[in-house]
Each structure stands twice: as C-alpha cells, then as structure tokens.
Amino acid sequence: MSTVRMYDHDSEHEKLQKNKMMELEGWLKHLGSIECDIDSMLEIISGICSEKNLLYQKLMDKKKENRSQLDALYRYKNEAGKILECEDLQCDQYYGKRHRDFRMLYHYNLEKYDRLKEDFFTVVSASQNVGHTLN
Numbered sequence: 001m002s003t004v005r006m007y008d009h010d011s012e013h014e015k016l017q018k019n020k021m022m023e024l025e026g027w028l029k030h031l032g033s034i035e036c037d038i039d040s041m042l043e044i045i046s047g048i049c050s051e052k053n054l055l056y057q058k059l060m061d062k063k064k065e066n067r068s069q070l071d072a073l074y075r076y077k078n079e080a081g082k083i084l085e086c087e088d089l090q091c092d093q094y095y096g097k098r099h100r101d102f103r104m105l106y107h108y109n110l111e112k113y114d115r116l117k118e119d120f121f122t123v124v125s126a127s128q129n130v131g132h133t134l135n
Contacts, residue, residue: 017083020099024077027106031070034113038063041120048127055123062116069109076102 010018038059045056076098083095 017086020083020095021077021080023103024073024080024099027102028070028073028077031066031073031106031109035063035066035070037117038066041117044124045120048124055119058116059120062113065109066113069105073102073106 042056042059042063045053045059049056080095080099082091083099086092086095
C-alpha cells in the first residue's frame with residue numbers, strides 16, 4: 001500500500017513529485033517479489049541439477065544484483081522525501097535526474113531478469129523431457 005497520499009488541494013508540482021514517490025514504492029515492491037521468485041527458482045534448479053550449473057550461478061548473480069538495487073532504492077527512498085520539499089529548479093532537476101536514472105536502472109534490470117527467467121523455464125522444460133538430469 002502506498003504511503004504517499006494525493007489531495008485535491010495539491011499543486012501540479014506536488015502531484016508530480018508524489019507520483020514519483022508512488023512509482024518508487026512500486027519498484028521496491030516489484031523487486032522484493034523478484035527476490036522471492038529467484039529464491040524459488042534456485043530451489044527448483046538445485047532439485048533438478050546434480051551439481052551447480054551455469055544457470056544456478058546466473059540466478060545467484062541476479063539475486064545479488066537485485067538485492068543491491070533494492071538496497072540502493074531504499075537509500076534513495078530515505079533521501080527522496082526531500083523531493084516533496086523542493087522549492088527551486090535546481091533541487092527539482094537534481095531529484096528528477098536521480099529518479100530518471102533509477103527508472104532506467106530498474107527497467108534495465110527487469111529486462112535482464114526476464115531473459116534469465118526465459119532461460120530458467122527452458123532448462124526446467126528440458127529437464128522434464130530428459131528425466132530430470134541436467135548438468
């Protein structure tokens with residue numbers, strides 16, 4: 001649930017800044033969900049592979065990357081409350097650029113995760129066709 005509330009009396013500027021905060025909260029929730037998904041994928045891969053394979057290592061790497069991004073976003077969230085306090089153009093530009101940078105990183109990591117997820121499903125599907133033995 002969003003901790004940011006919109007009010008009818010909010011200015012357009014306040015609404016824009018609050019939308020950024022809500023977007024950030026969505027990223028945090030989604031990346032938390034991805035972290036749980038990766039844990040489940042790691043369990044499944046461990047069960048069908050007799051030894052740790054390349055996909056397992058890629059999943060571990062993605063888990064670390066995802067955790068790193070989550071940590072960075074939580075730090076940003078702690079700092080981003082100042083977005084709502086901006087009163088000049090320089091402040092708006094600074095936080096606007098930081099937000100865009102985080103948005104680009106978030107989308108880039110989602111694309112990488114989606115490709116990894118496709119690899120995971122390919123491996124799982126193949127393992128079902130060859131009697132659960134993959135290395």
